[in-house]
Amino acid sequence: MKRFLIFFLVFTLLLSGCAQKQTQDFGPADGDTLVIYTSHKKEVWWPIVKEFESRTGLWVQVVEGGTNELLETIRSGKADPIPDLMFGGGVESLEANASLFSPYICAQADRLLPQYRSGEDLWTPFSALPLVLIYNPKLLSPDSLTGWSDLLKPSLHGRIAFADPAVSGSSYTALVTLLEALGGDHDTVLREFARNLDGKQLPSSGDVLSAVASGECSVGVTLEETASRRIAAGEQLAMVYPADGTSCVSDGCAILVGARHPENAKKFVDFTVSRDVQQLLQDQFCRRPVRDGLEPSASLPDLAAIAQVDYNLRWASEHRDSLLMSWAFYLGSEEEE
Amino acid sequence: MKQLHFRSFRQQLNTAFLAVSLIPLLLCSVLLVQIFQLRMISDAQQTAQQQLTAALDALDSVHTGFQSVVDTLDSDRLVTQALFDEQAEDTKVYEQLFQATEALRGFAAFHLYDISGNWRYSTQSAPESKVLSTHWGILYGAAQVPGTVVYSAPEDPAALSAPLLHAAALLTDPYGAPMGYLTMELRSSQLGTLLGGLAGAQNQLLLLDAHWRPVYCTQSAQVLTLAETLRNQLLSGKALTGTSDNFVYTVARDTATGLTLVLQQPQVFTQGTLRLFYSVSTLCALGCVVLSIVLGLQLSRQVFEPIGRLHKAIRQVEKNDLEVQVPIPEGNENELTDLARQFNHMVTTLAANQQTLLENQKALNEAQIRMLQAQLNPHFLCNTLDTMKWISKINQVPQVALMSTNLADILRACISPAEFVPLRQELLILERYIEIQKIRLSDSFSYEADVPEDLKDCMVPKMLLQPLAENAILHGLSGVEAGQLLVTARTDTENLLEIRVCDNGRGLPPELLGPYRPPEKQTGHLGLFNVDTILRKHYGECFGLRLENREDGPGACVVARLPIEKGES
Numbered sequence: 001m002k003r004f005l006i007f008f009l010v011f012t013l014l015l016s017g018c019a020q021k022q023t024q025d026f027g028p029a030d031g032d033t034l035v036i037y038t039s040h041k042k043e044v045w046w047p048i049v050k051e052f053e054s055r056t057g058l059w060v061q062v063v064e065g066g067t068n069e070l071l072e073t074i075r076s077g078k079a080d081p082i083p084d085l086m087f088g089g090g091v092e093s094l095e096a097n098a099s100l101f102s103p104y105i106c107a108q109a110d111r112l113l114p115q116y117r118s119g120e121d122l123w124t125p126f127s128a129l130p131l132v133l134i135y136n137p138k139l140l141s142p143d144s145l146t147g148w149s150d151l152l153k154p155s156l157h158g159r160i161a162f163a164d165p166a167v168s169g170s171s172y173t174a175l176v177t178l179l180e181a182l183g184g185d186h187d188t189v190l191r192e193f194a195r196n197l198d199g200k201q202l203p204s205s206g207d208v209l210s211a212v213a214s215g216e217c218s219v220g221v222t223l224e225e226t227a228s229r230r231i232a233a234g235e236q237l238a239m240v241y242p243a244d245g246t247s248c249v250s251d252g253c254a255i256l257v258g259a260r261h262p263e264n265a266k267k268f269v270d271f272t273v274s275r276d277v278q279q280l281l282q283d284q285f286c287r288r289p290v291r292d293g294l295e296p297s298a299s300l301p302d303l304a305a306i307a308q309v310d311y312n313l314r315w316a317s318e319h320r321d322s323l324l325m326s327w328a329f330y331l332g333s334e335e336e337e
Numbered sequence: 338m339k340q341l342h343f344r345s346f347r348q349q350l351n352t353a354f355l356a357v358s359l360i361p362l363l364l365c366s367v368l369l370v371q372i373f374q375l376r377m378i379s380d381a382q383q384t385a386q387q388q389l390t391a392a393l394d395a396l397d398s399v400h401t402g403f404q405s406v407v408d409t410l411d412s413d414r415l416v417t418q419a420l421f422d423e424q425a426e427d428t429k430v431y432e433q434l435f436q437a438t439e440a441l442r443g444f445a446a447f448h449l450y451d452i453s454g455n456w457r458y459s460t461q462s463a464p465e466s467k468v469l470s471t472h473w474g475i476l477y478g479a480a481q482v483p484g485t486v487v488y489s490a491p492e493d494p495a496a497l498s499a500p501l502l503h504a505a506a507l508l509t510d511p512y513g514a515p516m517g518y519l520t521m522e523l524r525s526s527q528l529g530t531l532l533g534g535l536a537g538a539q540n541q542l543l544l545l546d547a548h549w550r551p552v553y554c555t556q557s558a559q560v561l562t563l564a565e566t567l568r569n570q571l572l573s574g575k576a577l578t579g580t581s582d583n584f585v586y587t588v589a590r591d592t593a594t595g596l597t598l599v600l601q602q603p604q605v606f607t608q609g610t611l612r613l614f615y616s617v618s619t620l621c622a623l624g625c626v627v628l629s630i631v632l633g634l635q636l637s638r639q640v641f642e643p644i645g646r647l648h649k650a651i652r653q654v655e656k657n658d659l660e661v662q663v664p665i666p667e668g669n670e671n672e673l674t675d676l677a678r679q680f681n682h683m684v685t686t687l688a689a690n691q692q693t694l695l696e697n698q699k700a701l702n703e704a705q706i707r708m709l710q711a712q713l714n715p716h717f718l719c720n721t722l723d724t725m726k727w728i729s730k731i732n733q734v735p736q737v738a739l740m741s742t743n744l745a746d747i748l749r750a751c752i753s754p755a756e757f758v759p760l761r762q763e764l765l766i767l768e769r770y771i772e773i774q775k776i777r778l779s780d781s782f783s784y785e786a787d788v789p790e791d792l793k794d795c796m797v798p799k800m801l802l803q804p805l806a807e808n809a810i811l812h813g814l815s816g817v818e819a820g821q822l823l824v825t826a827r828t829d830t831e832n833l834l835e836i837r838v839c840d841n842g843r844g845l846p847p848e849l850l851g852p853y854r855p856p857e858k859q860t861g862h863l864g865l866f867n868v869d870t871i872l873r874k875h876y877g878e879c880f881g882l883r884l885e886n887r888e889d890g891p892g893a894c895v896v897a898r899l900p901i902e903k904g905e906s
Contacts, residue, residue, distance in 0.1 A: 026549075026588050026597060027571045046492050047474070053548045054478055054489075060548075061572045081573055276472045 028059040034264040035081045036060055037074065039067040039088040044285055052271050058264050067169055071097050074256065084259035085268060087126075090169035091252045094123045095317045101254040102262075107270040108291075116250045116290040123254035124269050127278075127287035130224045130248040130306065131174050133240045134209065139218045147244035148181040151193060151219070158198035161211040161220030166324050168205040174221045175327065176316045177247040180309040187326065194330035201331065213237055228286035228299065241301070245309035250290055347637045354629035354636075362625055366618040370606075377605035378585075384537065385587035385600045391535045392542055392598050393591050399531065400593045402441040403486055403521050407506040409437040410449075410519055411484070417510040419458070420451045420517035427458075434458055444527045446500070450476065450518040457517070464522075465499075476518050479505040483515065488594050490546040494553060494560045497525040501553045502544070528553045540602050543567075547595035567599060583607055643673040647680060659688035715752045719745045736776050743769035751800065759904045760826065760836075761793035767802045767824065774810055782810065782820030792826045795834050796902045798871050804864030805838040805895050813840030813893050821892075834901045841892035845884055853882035853895075865895065872899055 038045050042064070049060045061081060065073070067089035073079045074086070075097065086094070086101070094101065095118075103121045106112075116125035135145050139159075144150070151160055165172035175190075182189050202208055208220040209227065213235045227239045253272055255265045271277060278289035282297045296302065410416050415433050419425035430449075438447045438460055449458040454469040454476055469476050478487040489503040500522035510516045523531070528544065533555050536542040543564060544553040549571060551564030559580075566580050577586040579601065587600045646663050653661040661684060663677040722745035729737035750758075750766045764786055771784045806822060814820035821841040829835045853869045869882045876899055883896040 026590055027574070033572055043492070050490070050492075050548075050550065051473060051477075053550075054487075059572060061569060081569075276477075280470075280473060 033059045034261050035083045036085045036087045037063045037070045037083040048277055052268060067093050074100055082260055083256055084261045084265040085255055087253040088251055091123055091250055092317045093169050094252055094254050098122050100256055102257045104255050104266055106273055111291050113290050113292055123252040125250040125252045125290040126272050127281050128248045128250045128290055131177055131246045132224045132227050133242055134212050134222055134227050134237050135219045136212050136215055136236055137238045145219055145240050147242040148178045149244055152196055156219060157196050159218040160197055161208040161217035162197055162201050163205040163208055164201045170205050170223050173249050177309055181244040190326055191330045199331055225287045241306045245307040247309055247311035350637050351633040354633040358625040358629045362621055370614055374606050381602050381605050385602060388536050389589040389598055389600050392532050393589055395531050396591050397593055403504055406437045407519055411508050412511045417516050430458055444531055446522045448520045452515055452517050475503050475505040479507045479518055483507045488596055490550040490552045494551040495557055500524050540600055543599040545597040659684055719748050740773050740776055743773050756799055757796040758799050760795045760797050763797055763802050767806055770803050782814050782822055784822045786824045788826040794904050796904045804868050808864050809838055809840040813842035817842050833898050836897045837894050839887055839892055839894040844886040844891055845893045849884055853884055
């Protein structure tokens with residue numbers, strides 16, 4: 001009886017074994033792949049990755065997500081597929097997760113603008129992203145918004161679109177820039193700004209532009225890149241470089257510790273700072289290149305003509321938690337009243 | 338135990354039924370579904386290959402068409418002039434362009450760019466951007482491999498208003514120097530015309546570039562997710578199963594263009610089909626189980642009821658009831674009814690035999706009674722001898738009187754019903770016998786008895802001594818002058834009664850010494866044999882006669898040993 005059963009099972013297995021067959025001859029060779037975790041939108045990473053693939057013949061697997069979400073996944077060690085490279089994310093976020101990355105000095109590093117480079121070469125800058133103020137020209141006259149100080153005016157109370165700095169990296173940079181530009185006691189400024197927001201902050205940075213364009217809010221804080229593209233797309237928005245100084249923090253990319261394809265990752269890093277890619281950034285994505293010697297942009301004003309605060313990246317990175325806690329406290333206490 | 342055995346046999350029968358019905362059914366089901374599946378899959382694969390080959394042919398035709406356009410325009414003086422020197426008449430250039438692209442114009446739009454990427458001529462409306470980067474994208478790619486067509490996927494294949502498949506090739510002047518680019522654009526509708534009809538109604542065809550970036554899908558809604566899923570599966574080395582398990586995918590690569598085609602077919606055996614099959618199989622199996630149990634019970638009842646009846650009848654016979662008969666059902670002839678019939682016959686014969694035996698025994702008994710009745714009354718003989726004694730006394734013949742008295746005493750002792758008598762009486766009878774023998778043998782021997790008084794009360798089998806004395810007189814003393822016959826009785830060391838009957842004759846030959854052994858041939862004299870048998874039967878096999886030669890002179894002794902049993906008196 002037992003023998004019968006065994007025979008039966010073996011027979012079944014044999015039959016089912018020959019039923020399925022999949023060809024895997026179409027994929028890349030084992031070492032010819034690269035796994036990129038990116039917080040860039042597809043419109044940014046797509047042309048770069050596609051061009052990289054066709055130039056190198058490598059196959060790139062892209063996993064999209066928010067910066068903090070991706071970094072959290074990587075830190076938990078449960079990332080699947082195992083990433084080789086983190087592409088995108090403000091350098092503050094990258095700096096805060098320094099232990100995840102292995103240093104790399106990219107090719108043509110000497111052509112990079114020194115103010116954007118990482119001290120330990122843990123990450124390589126990709127593009128510089130100045131912060132701007134936007135307003136809805138139908139709701140606000142051009143001369144009523146010139147700088148950060150205007151955001152504390154009672155006339156704009158409850159009409160400011162500002163993303164949650166705990167979620168949005170650019171929003172946190174904006175908060176630090178605001179403190180830096182206005183000077184004085186940080187807590188006082190924070191409390192006043194929080195009070196002027198009337199306890200209202202938006203869940204993500206993308207919502208800022210929509211809120212202003214729709215008229216829900218009159219002014220907003222966002223990145224030059226985002227604002228320029230939305231304006232170019234014909235939305236009802238106007239952009240102001242704060243007269244009291246803005247910051248120009250870059251995003252970057254970094255090779256991860258434990259990368260399966262470190263050589264391919266290095267090729268990609270080199271490619272992101274290559275002349276072709278940097279030119280593309282400036283021409284098509286309204287981003288500021290981190291490389292010198294490029295033809296100046298036709299649409300963006302020269303960065304030298306824009307007032308800038310002395311943005312301390314290290315300080316911003318180190319005080320992130322305490323600053324966000326104070327912010328949450330001031331914003332929350334406003335709500336309780 | 339017997340019951341248990343019965344039950345297990347019945348279980349074996351049921352299990353066998355179950356196995357015989359279930360195993361072939363299950364085997365058949367599995368085989369059937371597997372063969373069916375293999376057949377369907379191979380059919381589907383064949384269809385897929387045919388459809389893919391057709392799609393590859395279509396792609397190849399476009400590719401060769403474009404290549405021939407490139408070949409026509411490459412090194413063309415007019416085009417060189419137009420692109421390089423801008424000295425040609427536009428109408429002539431268009432004429433040339435339209436002529437070259439005639440075969441493909443239904444499928445694609447062609448554009449001519451100069452060496453800096455500025456748009457110059459189109460077979461259809463002008464492209465959206467009038468300048469294409471030569472440091473980036475498709476023109477850059479085409480410049481890397483002069484004379485070869487490169488293909489490029491769109492960023493968003495779901496945006497059907499824009500061209501989906503781009504192709505470009507570098508054009509050179511007659512001297513081999515690059516002078517411009519020819520590009521080809523295929524829109525969704527054109528790709529649909531080219532590929533749409535090639536996949537069957539239920540199938541979808543997915544066109545991917547060399548790196549599996551989506552270009553076109555016959556069902557444009559799912560192009561992005563499907564392509565991304567397939568690509569991730571390819572890169573992580575998994576089987577291509579797409580977004581759900583309901584489809585199978587077949588891949589073919591077009592070597593000329595580097596493009597990849599993926600055909601999506603509905604799964605031959607979906608989970609639903611399999612579930613249906615398993616349900617049907619399970620139902621069939623259940624039916625089999627029920628049927629085999631019913632049949633098993635039926636058959637076992639047919640087999641075990643006759644066996645049970647037979648078993649009961651055998652029990653009756655064991656209890657000596659030979660009247661029993663196993664009932665034989667009508668009209669159901671098989672081995673078991675045959676067996677029952679044979680059993681009935683056997684019991685009948687047995688009963689008849691027993692009857693015959695009883696009758697025989699009865700007849701025998703009657704014969705014995707008749708024989709006993711026919712015997713002479715011994716008391717008549719005794720009385721006659723007494724009469725003879727008195728007559729001879731009257732007639733002064735003392736020997737006859739003595740002999741008849743002795744003979745009458747011996748005869749009386751013989752016919753007395755007692756089996757055991759005191760030794761004293763036995764000695765008396767022996768004396769009577771000796772007296773007769775002395776008269777007969779003319780006093781040729783002397784007789785002496787040496788028995789202590791206390792032993793004379795011991796009970797011994799009747800007629801124990803007479804055969805021993807007769808043996809001594811007839812064999813030991815024959816031919817001996819002044820013969821002696823000595824009878825002694827003693828208790829030995831084991832407290833047994835030891836009776837010796839000794840003569841002074843020639844003695845026994847050595848081979849006869851020791852315990853008495855019955856002669857191989859029965860002769861007329863059975864005296865010793867009878868006594869030995871009586872002793873052994875009465876007292877046990879360790880008792881009996883022993884033959885010795887006398888130690889104190891010539892002659893032999895016959896020794897009888899028996900336990901001491903005192904009489905009641």
